[in-house]
Amino acid sequence: MKRVHTARTSPAGKRVRICAAELGVDLEKRFLDIPNGEQRSADYLALNPMGKFPTLVDGDLVLWESCAILCHLAQASPRGDALFPRDPPRQADTLRWLFFGACHLDPYFTALVIERFLKARDHQPPDEVLVGSALQSLARFMPVVDQQLARREFVTGSFSLADIALGCTLELTSLLRIDVEPYPNLRAWLDRLHARESWRGPSPEAF
Ligand SMILES: N[C@@H](CCC(=O)N[C@@H](CS)C(=O)NCC(=O)O)C(=O)O
Numbered sequence: 001m002k003r004v005h006t007a008r009t010s011p012a013g014k015r016v017r018i019c020a021a022e023l024g025v026d027l028e029k030r031f032l033d034i035p036n037g038e039q040r041s042a043d044y045l046a047l048n049p050m051g052k053f054p055t056l057v058d059g060d061l062v063l064w065e066s067c068a069i070l071c072h073l074a075q076a077s078p079r080g081d082a083l084f085p086r087d088p089p090r091q092a093d094t095l096r097w098l099f100f101g102a103c104h105l106d107p108y109f110t111a112l113v114i115e116r117f118l119k120a121r122d123h124q125p126p127d128e129v130l131v132g133s134a135l136q137s138l139a140r141f142m143p144v145v146d147q148q149l150a151r152r153e154f155v156t157g158s159f160s161l162a163d164i165a166l167g168c169t170l171e172l173t174s175l176l177r178i179d180v181e182p183y184p185n186l187r188a189w190l191d192r193l194h195a196r197e198s199w200r201g202p203s204p205e206a207f
Contacts, residue, residue, distance in 0.1 A: 020073060
């Protein structure tokens with residue numbers, strides 16, 4: 001049985017849950033006790049030295065970095081070719097979008113999660129310099145996704161790991177008050193993702 005160590009409110013963990021649901025793969029979910037710092041316990045750091053989540057345990061394989069986990073789940077599944085094509089050019093195209101998201105979206109979304117969500121929750125003011133800088137970078141990179149979706153239903157044409165990875169990041173726009181008005185293709189794509197059974201999950205609070 002494959003086991004994922006994650007947290008209920010982790011967008012990167014949500015990627016893994018959605019991918020497993022799309023593939024029909026059984027996944028045991030082990031929710032870390034974040035308020036009590038279980039992610040920094042010696043047992044967990046032995047699995048993931050960063051103390052970040054998600055982490056997948058599949059037999060002898062211990063794997064962190066959600067996009068690597070998605071690739072592994074797809075490659076290990078008979079249904080995986082649709083999400084992560086074995087055909088080299090199509091696989092490279094999918095990888096291109098996974099790297100794009102990790103390099104050009106996730107760092108700025110993470111900054112905004114800290115500045116606009118976590119700090120607000122702790123009654124701290126945001127650092128407006130960091131907010132402005134993250135928004136400026138996203139104003140450069142989000143149009144790239146919007147343009148890509150102008151002629152396609154999904155990022156690489158058909159639904160793939162790229163939609164799972166980018167979707168779990170870009171759906172945070174409303175929580176983080178990032179204006180998506182200029183990006184109609186991106187908004188329509190998010191609606192398509194949210195209509196998928198895998199996205200809705202087994203319960204309303206499923207992350
Ligand atoms: N690039 C990593 C990001 C992992 C990550 O930052 N996860 C967040 C939760 S979504 C986390 O562990 N936050 C707690 C921390 O940074 O200490 C991935 O995709 O798995």
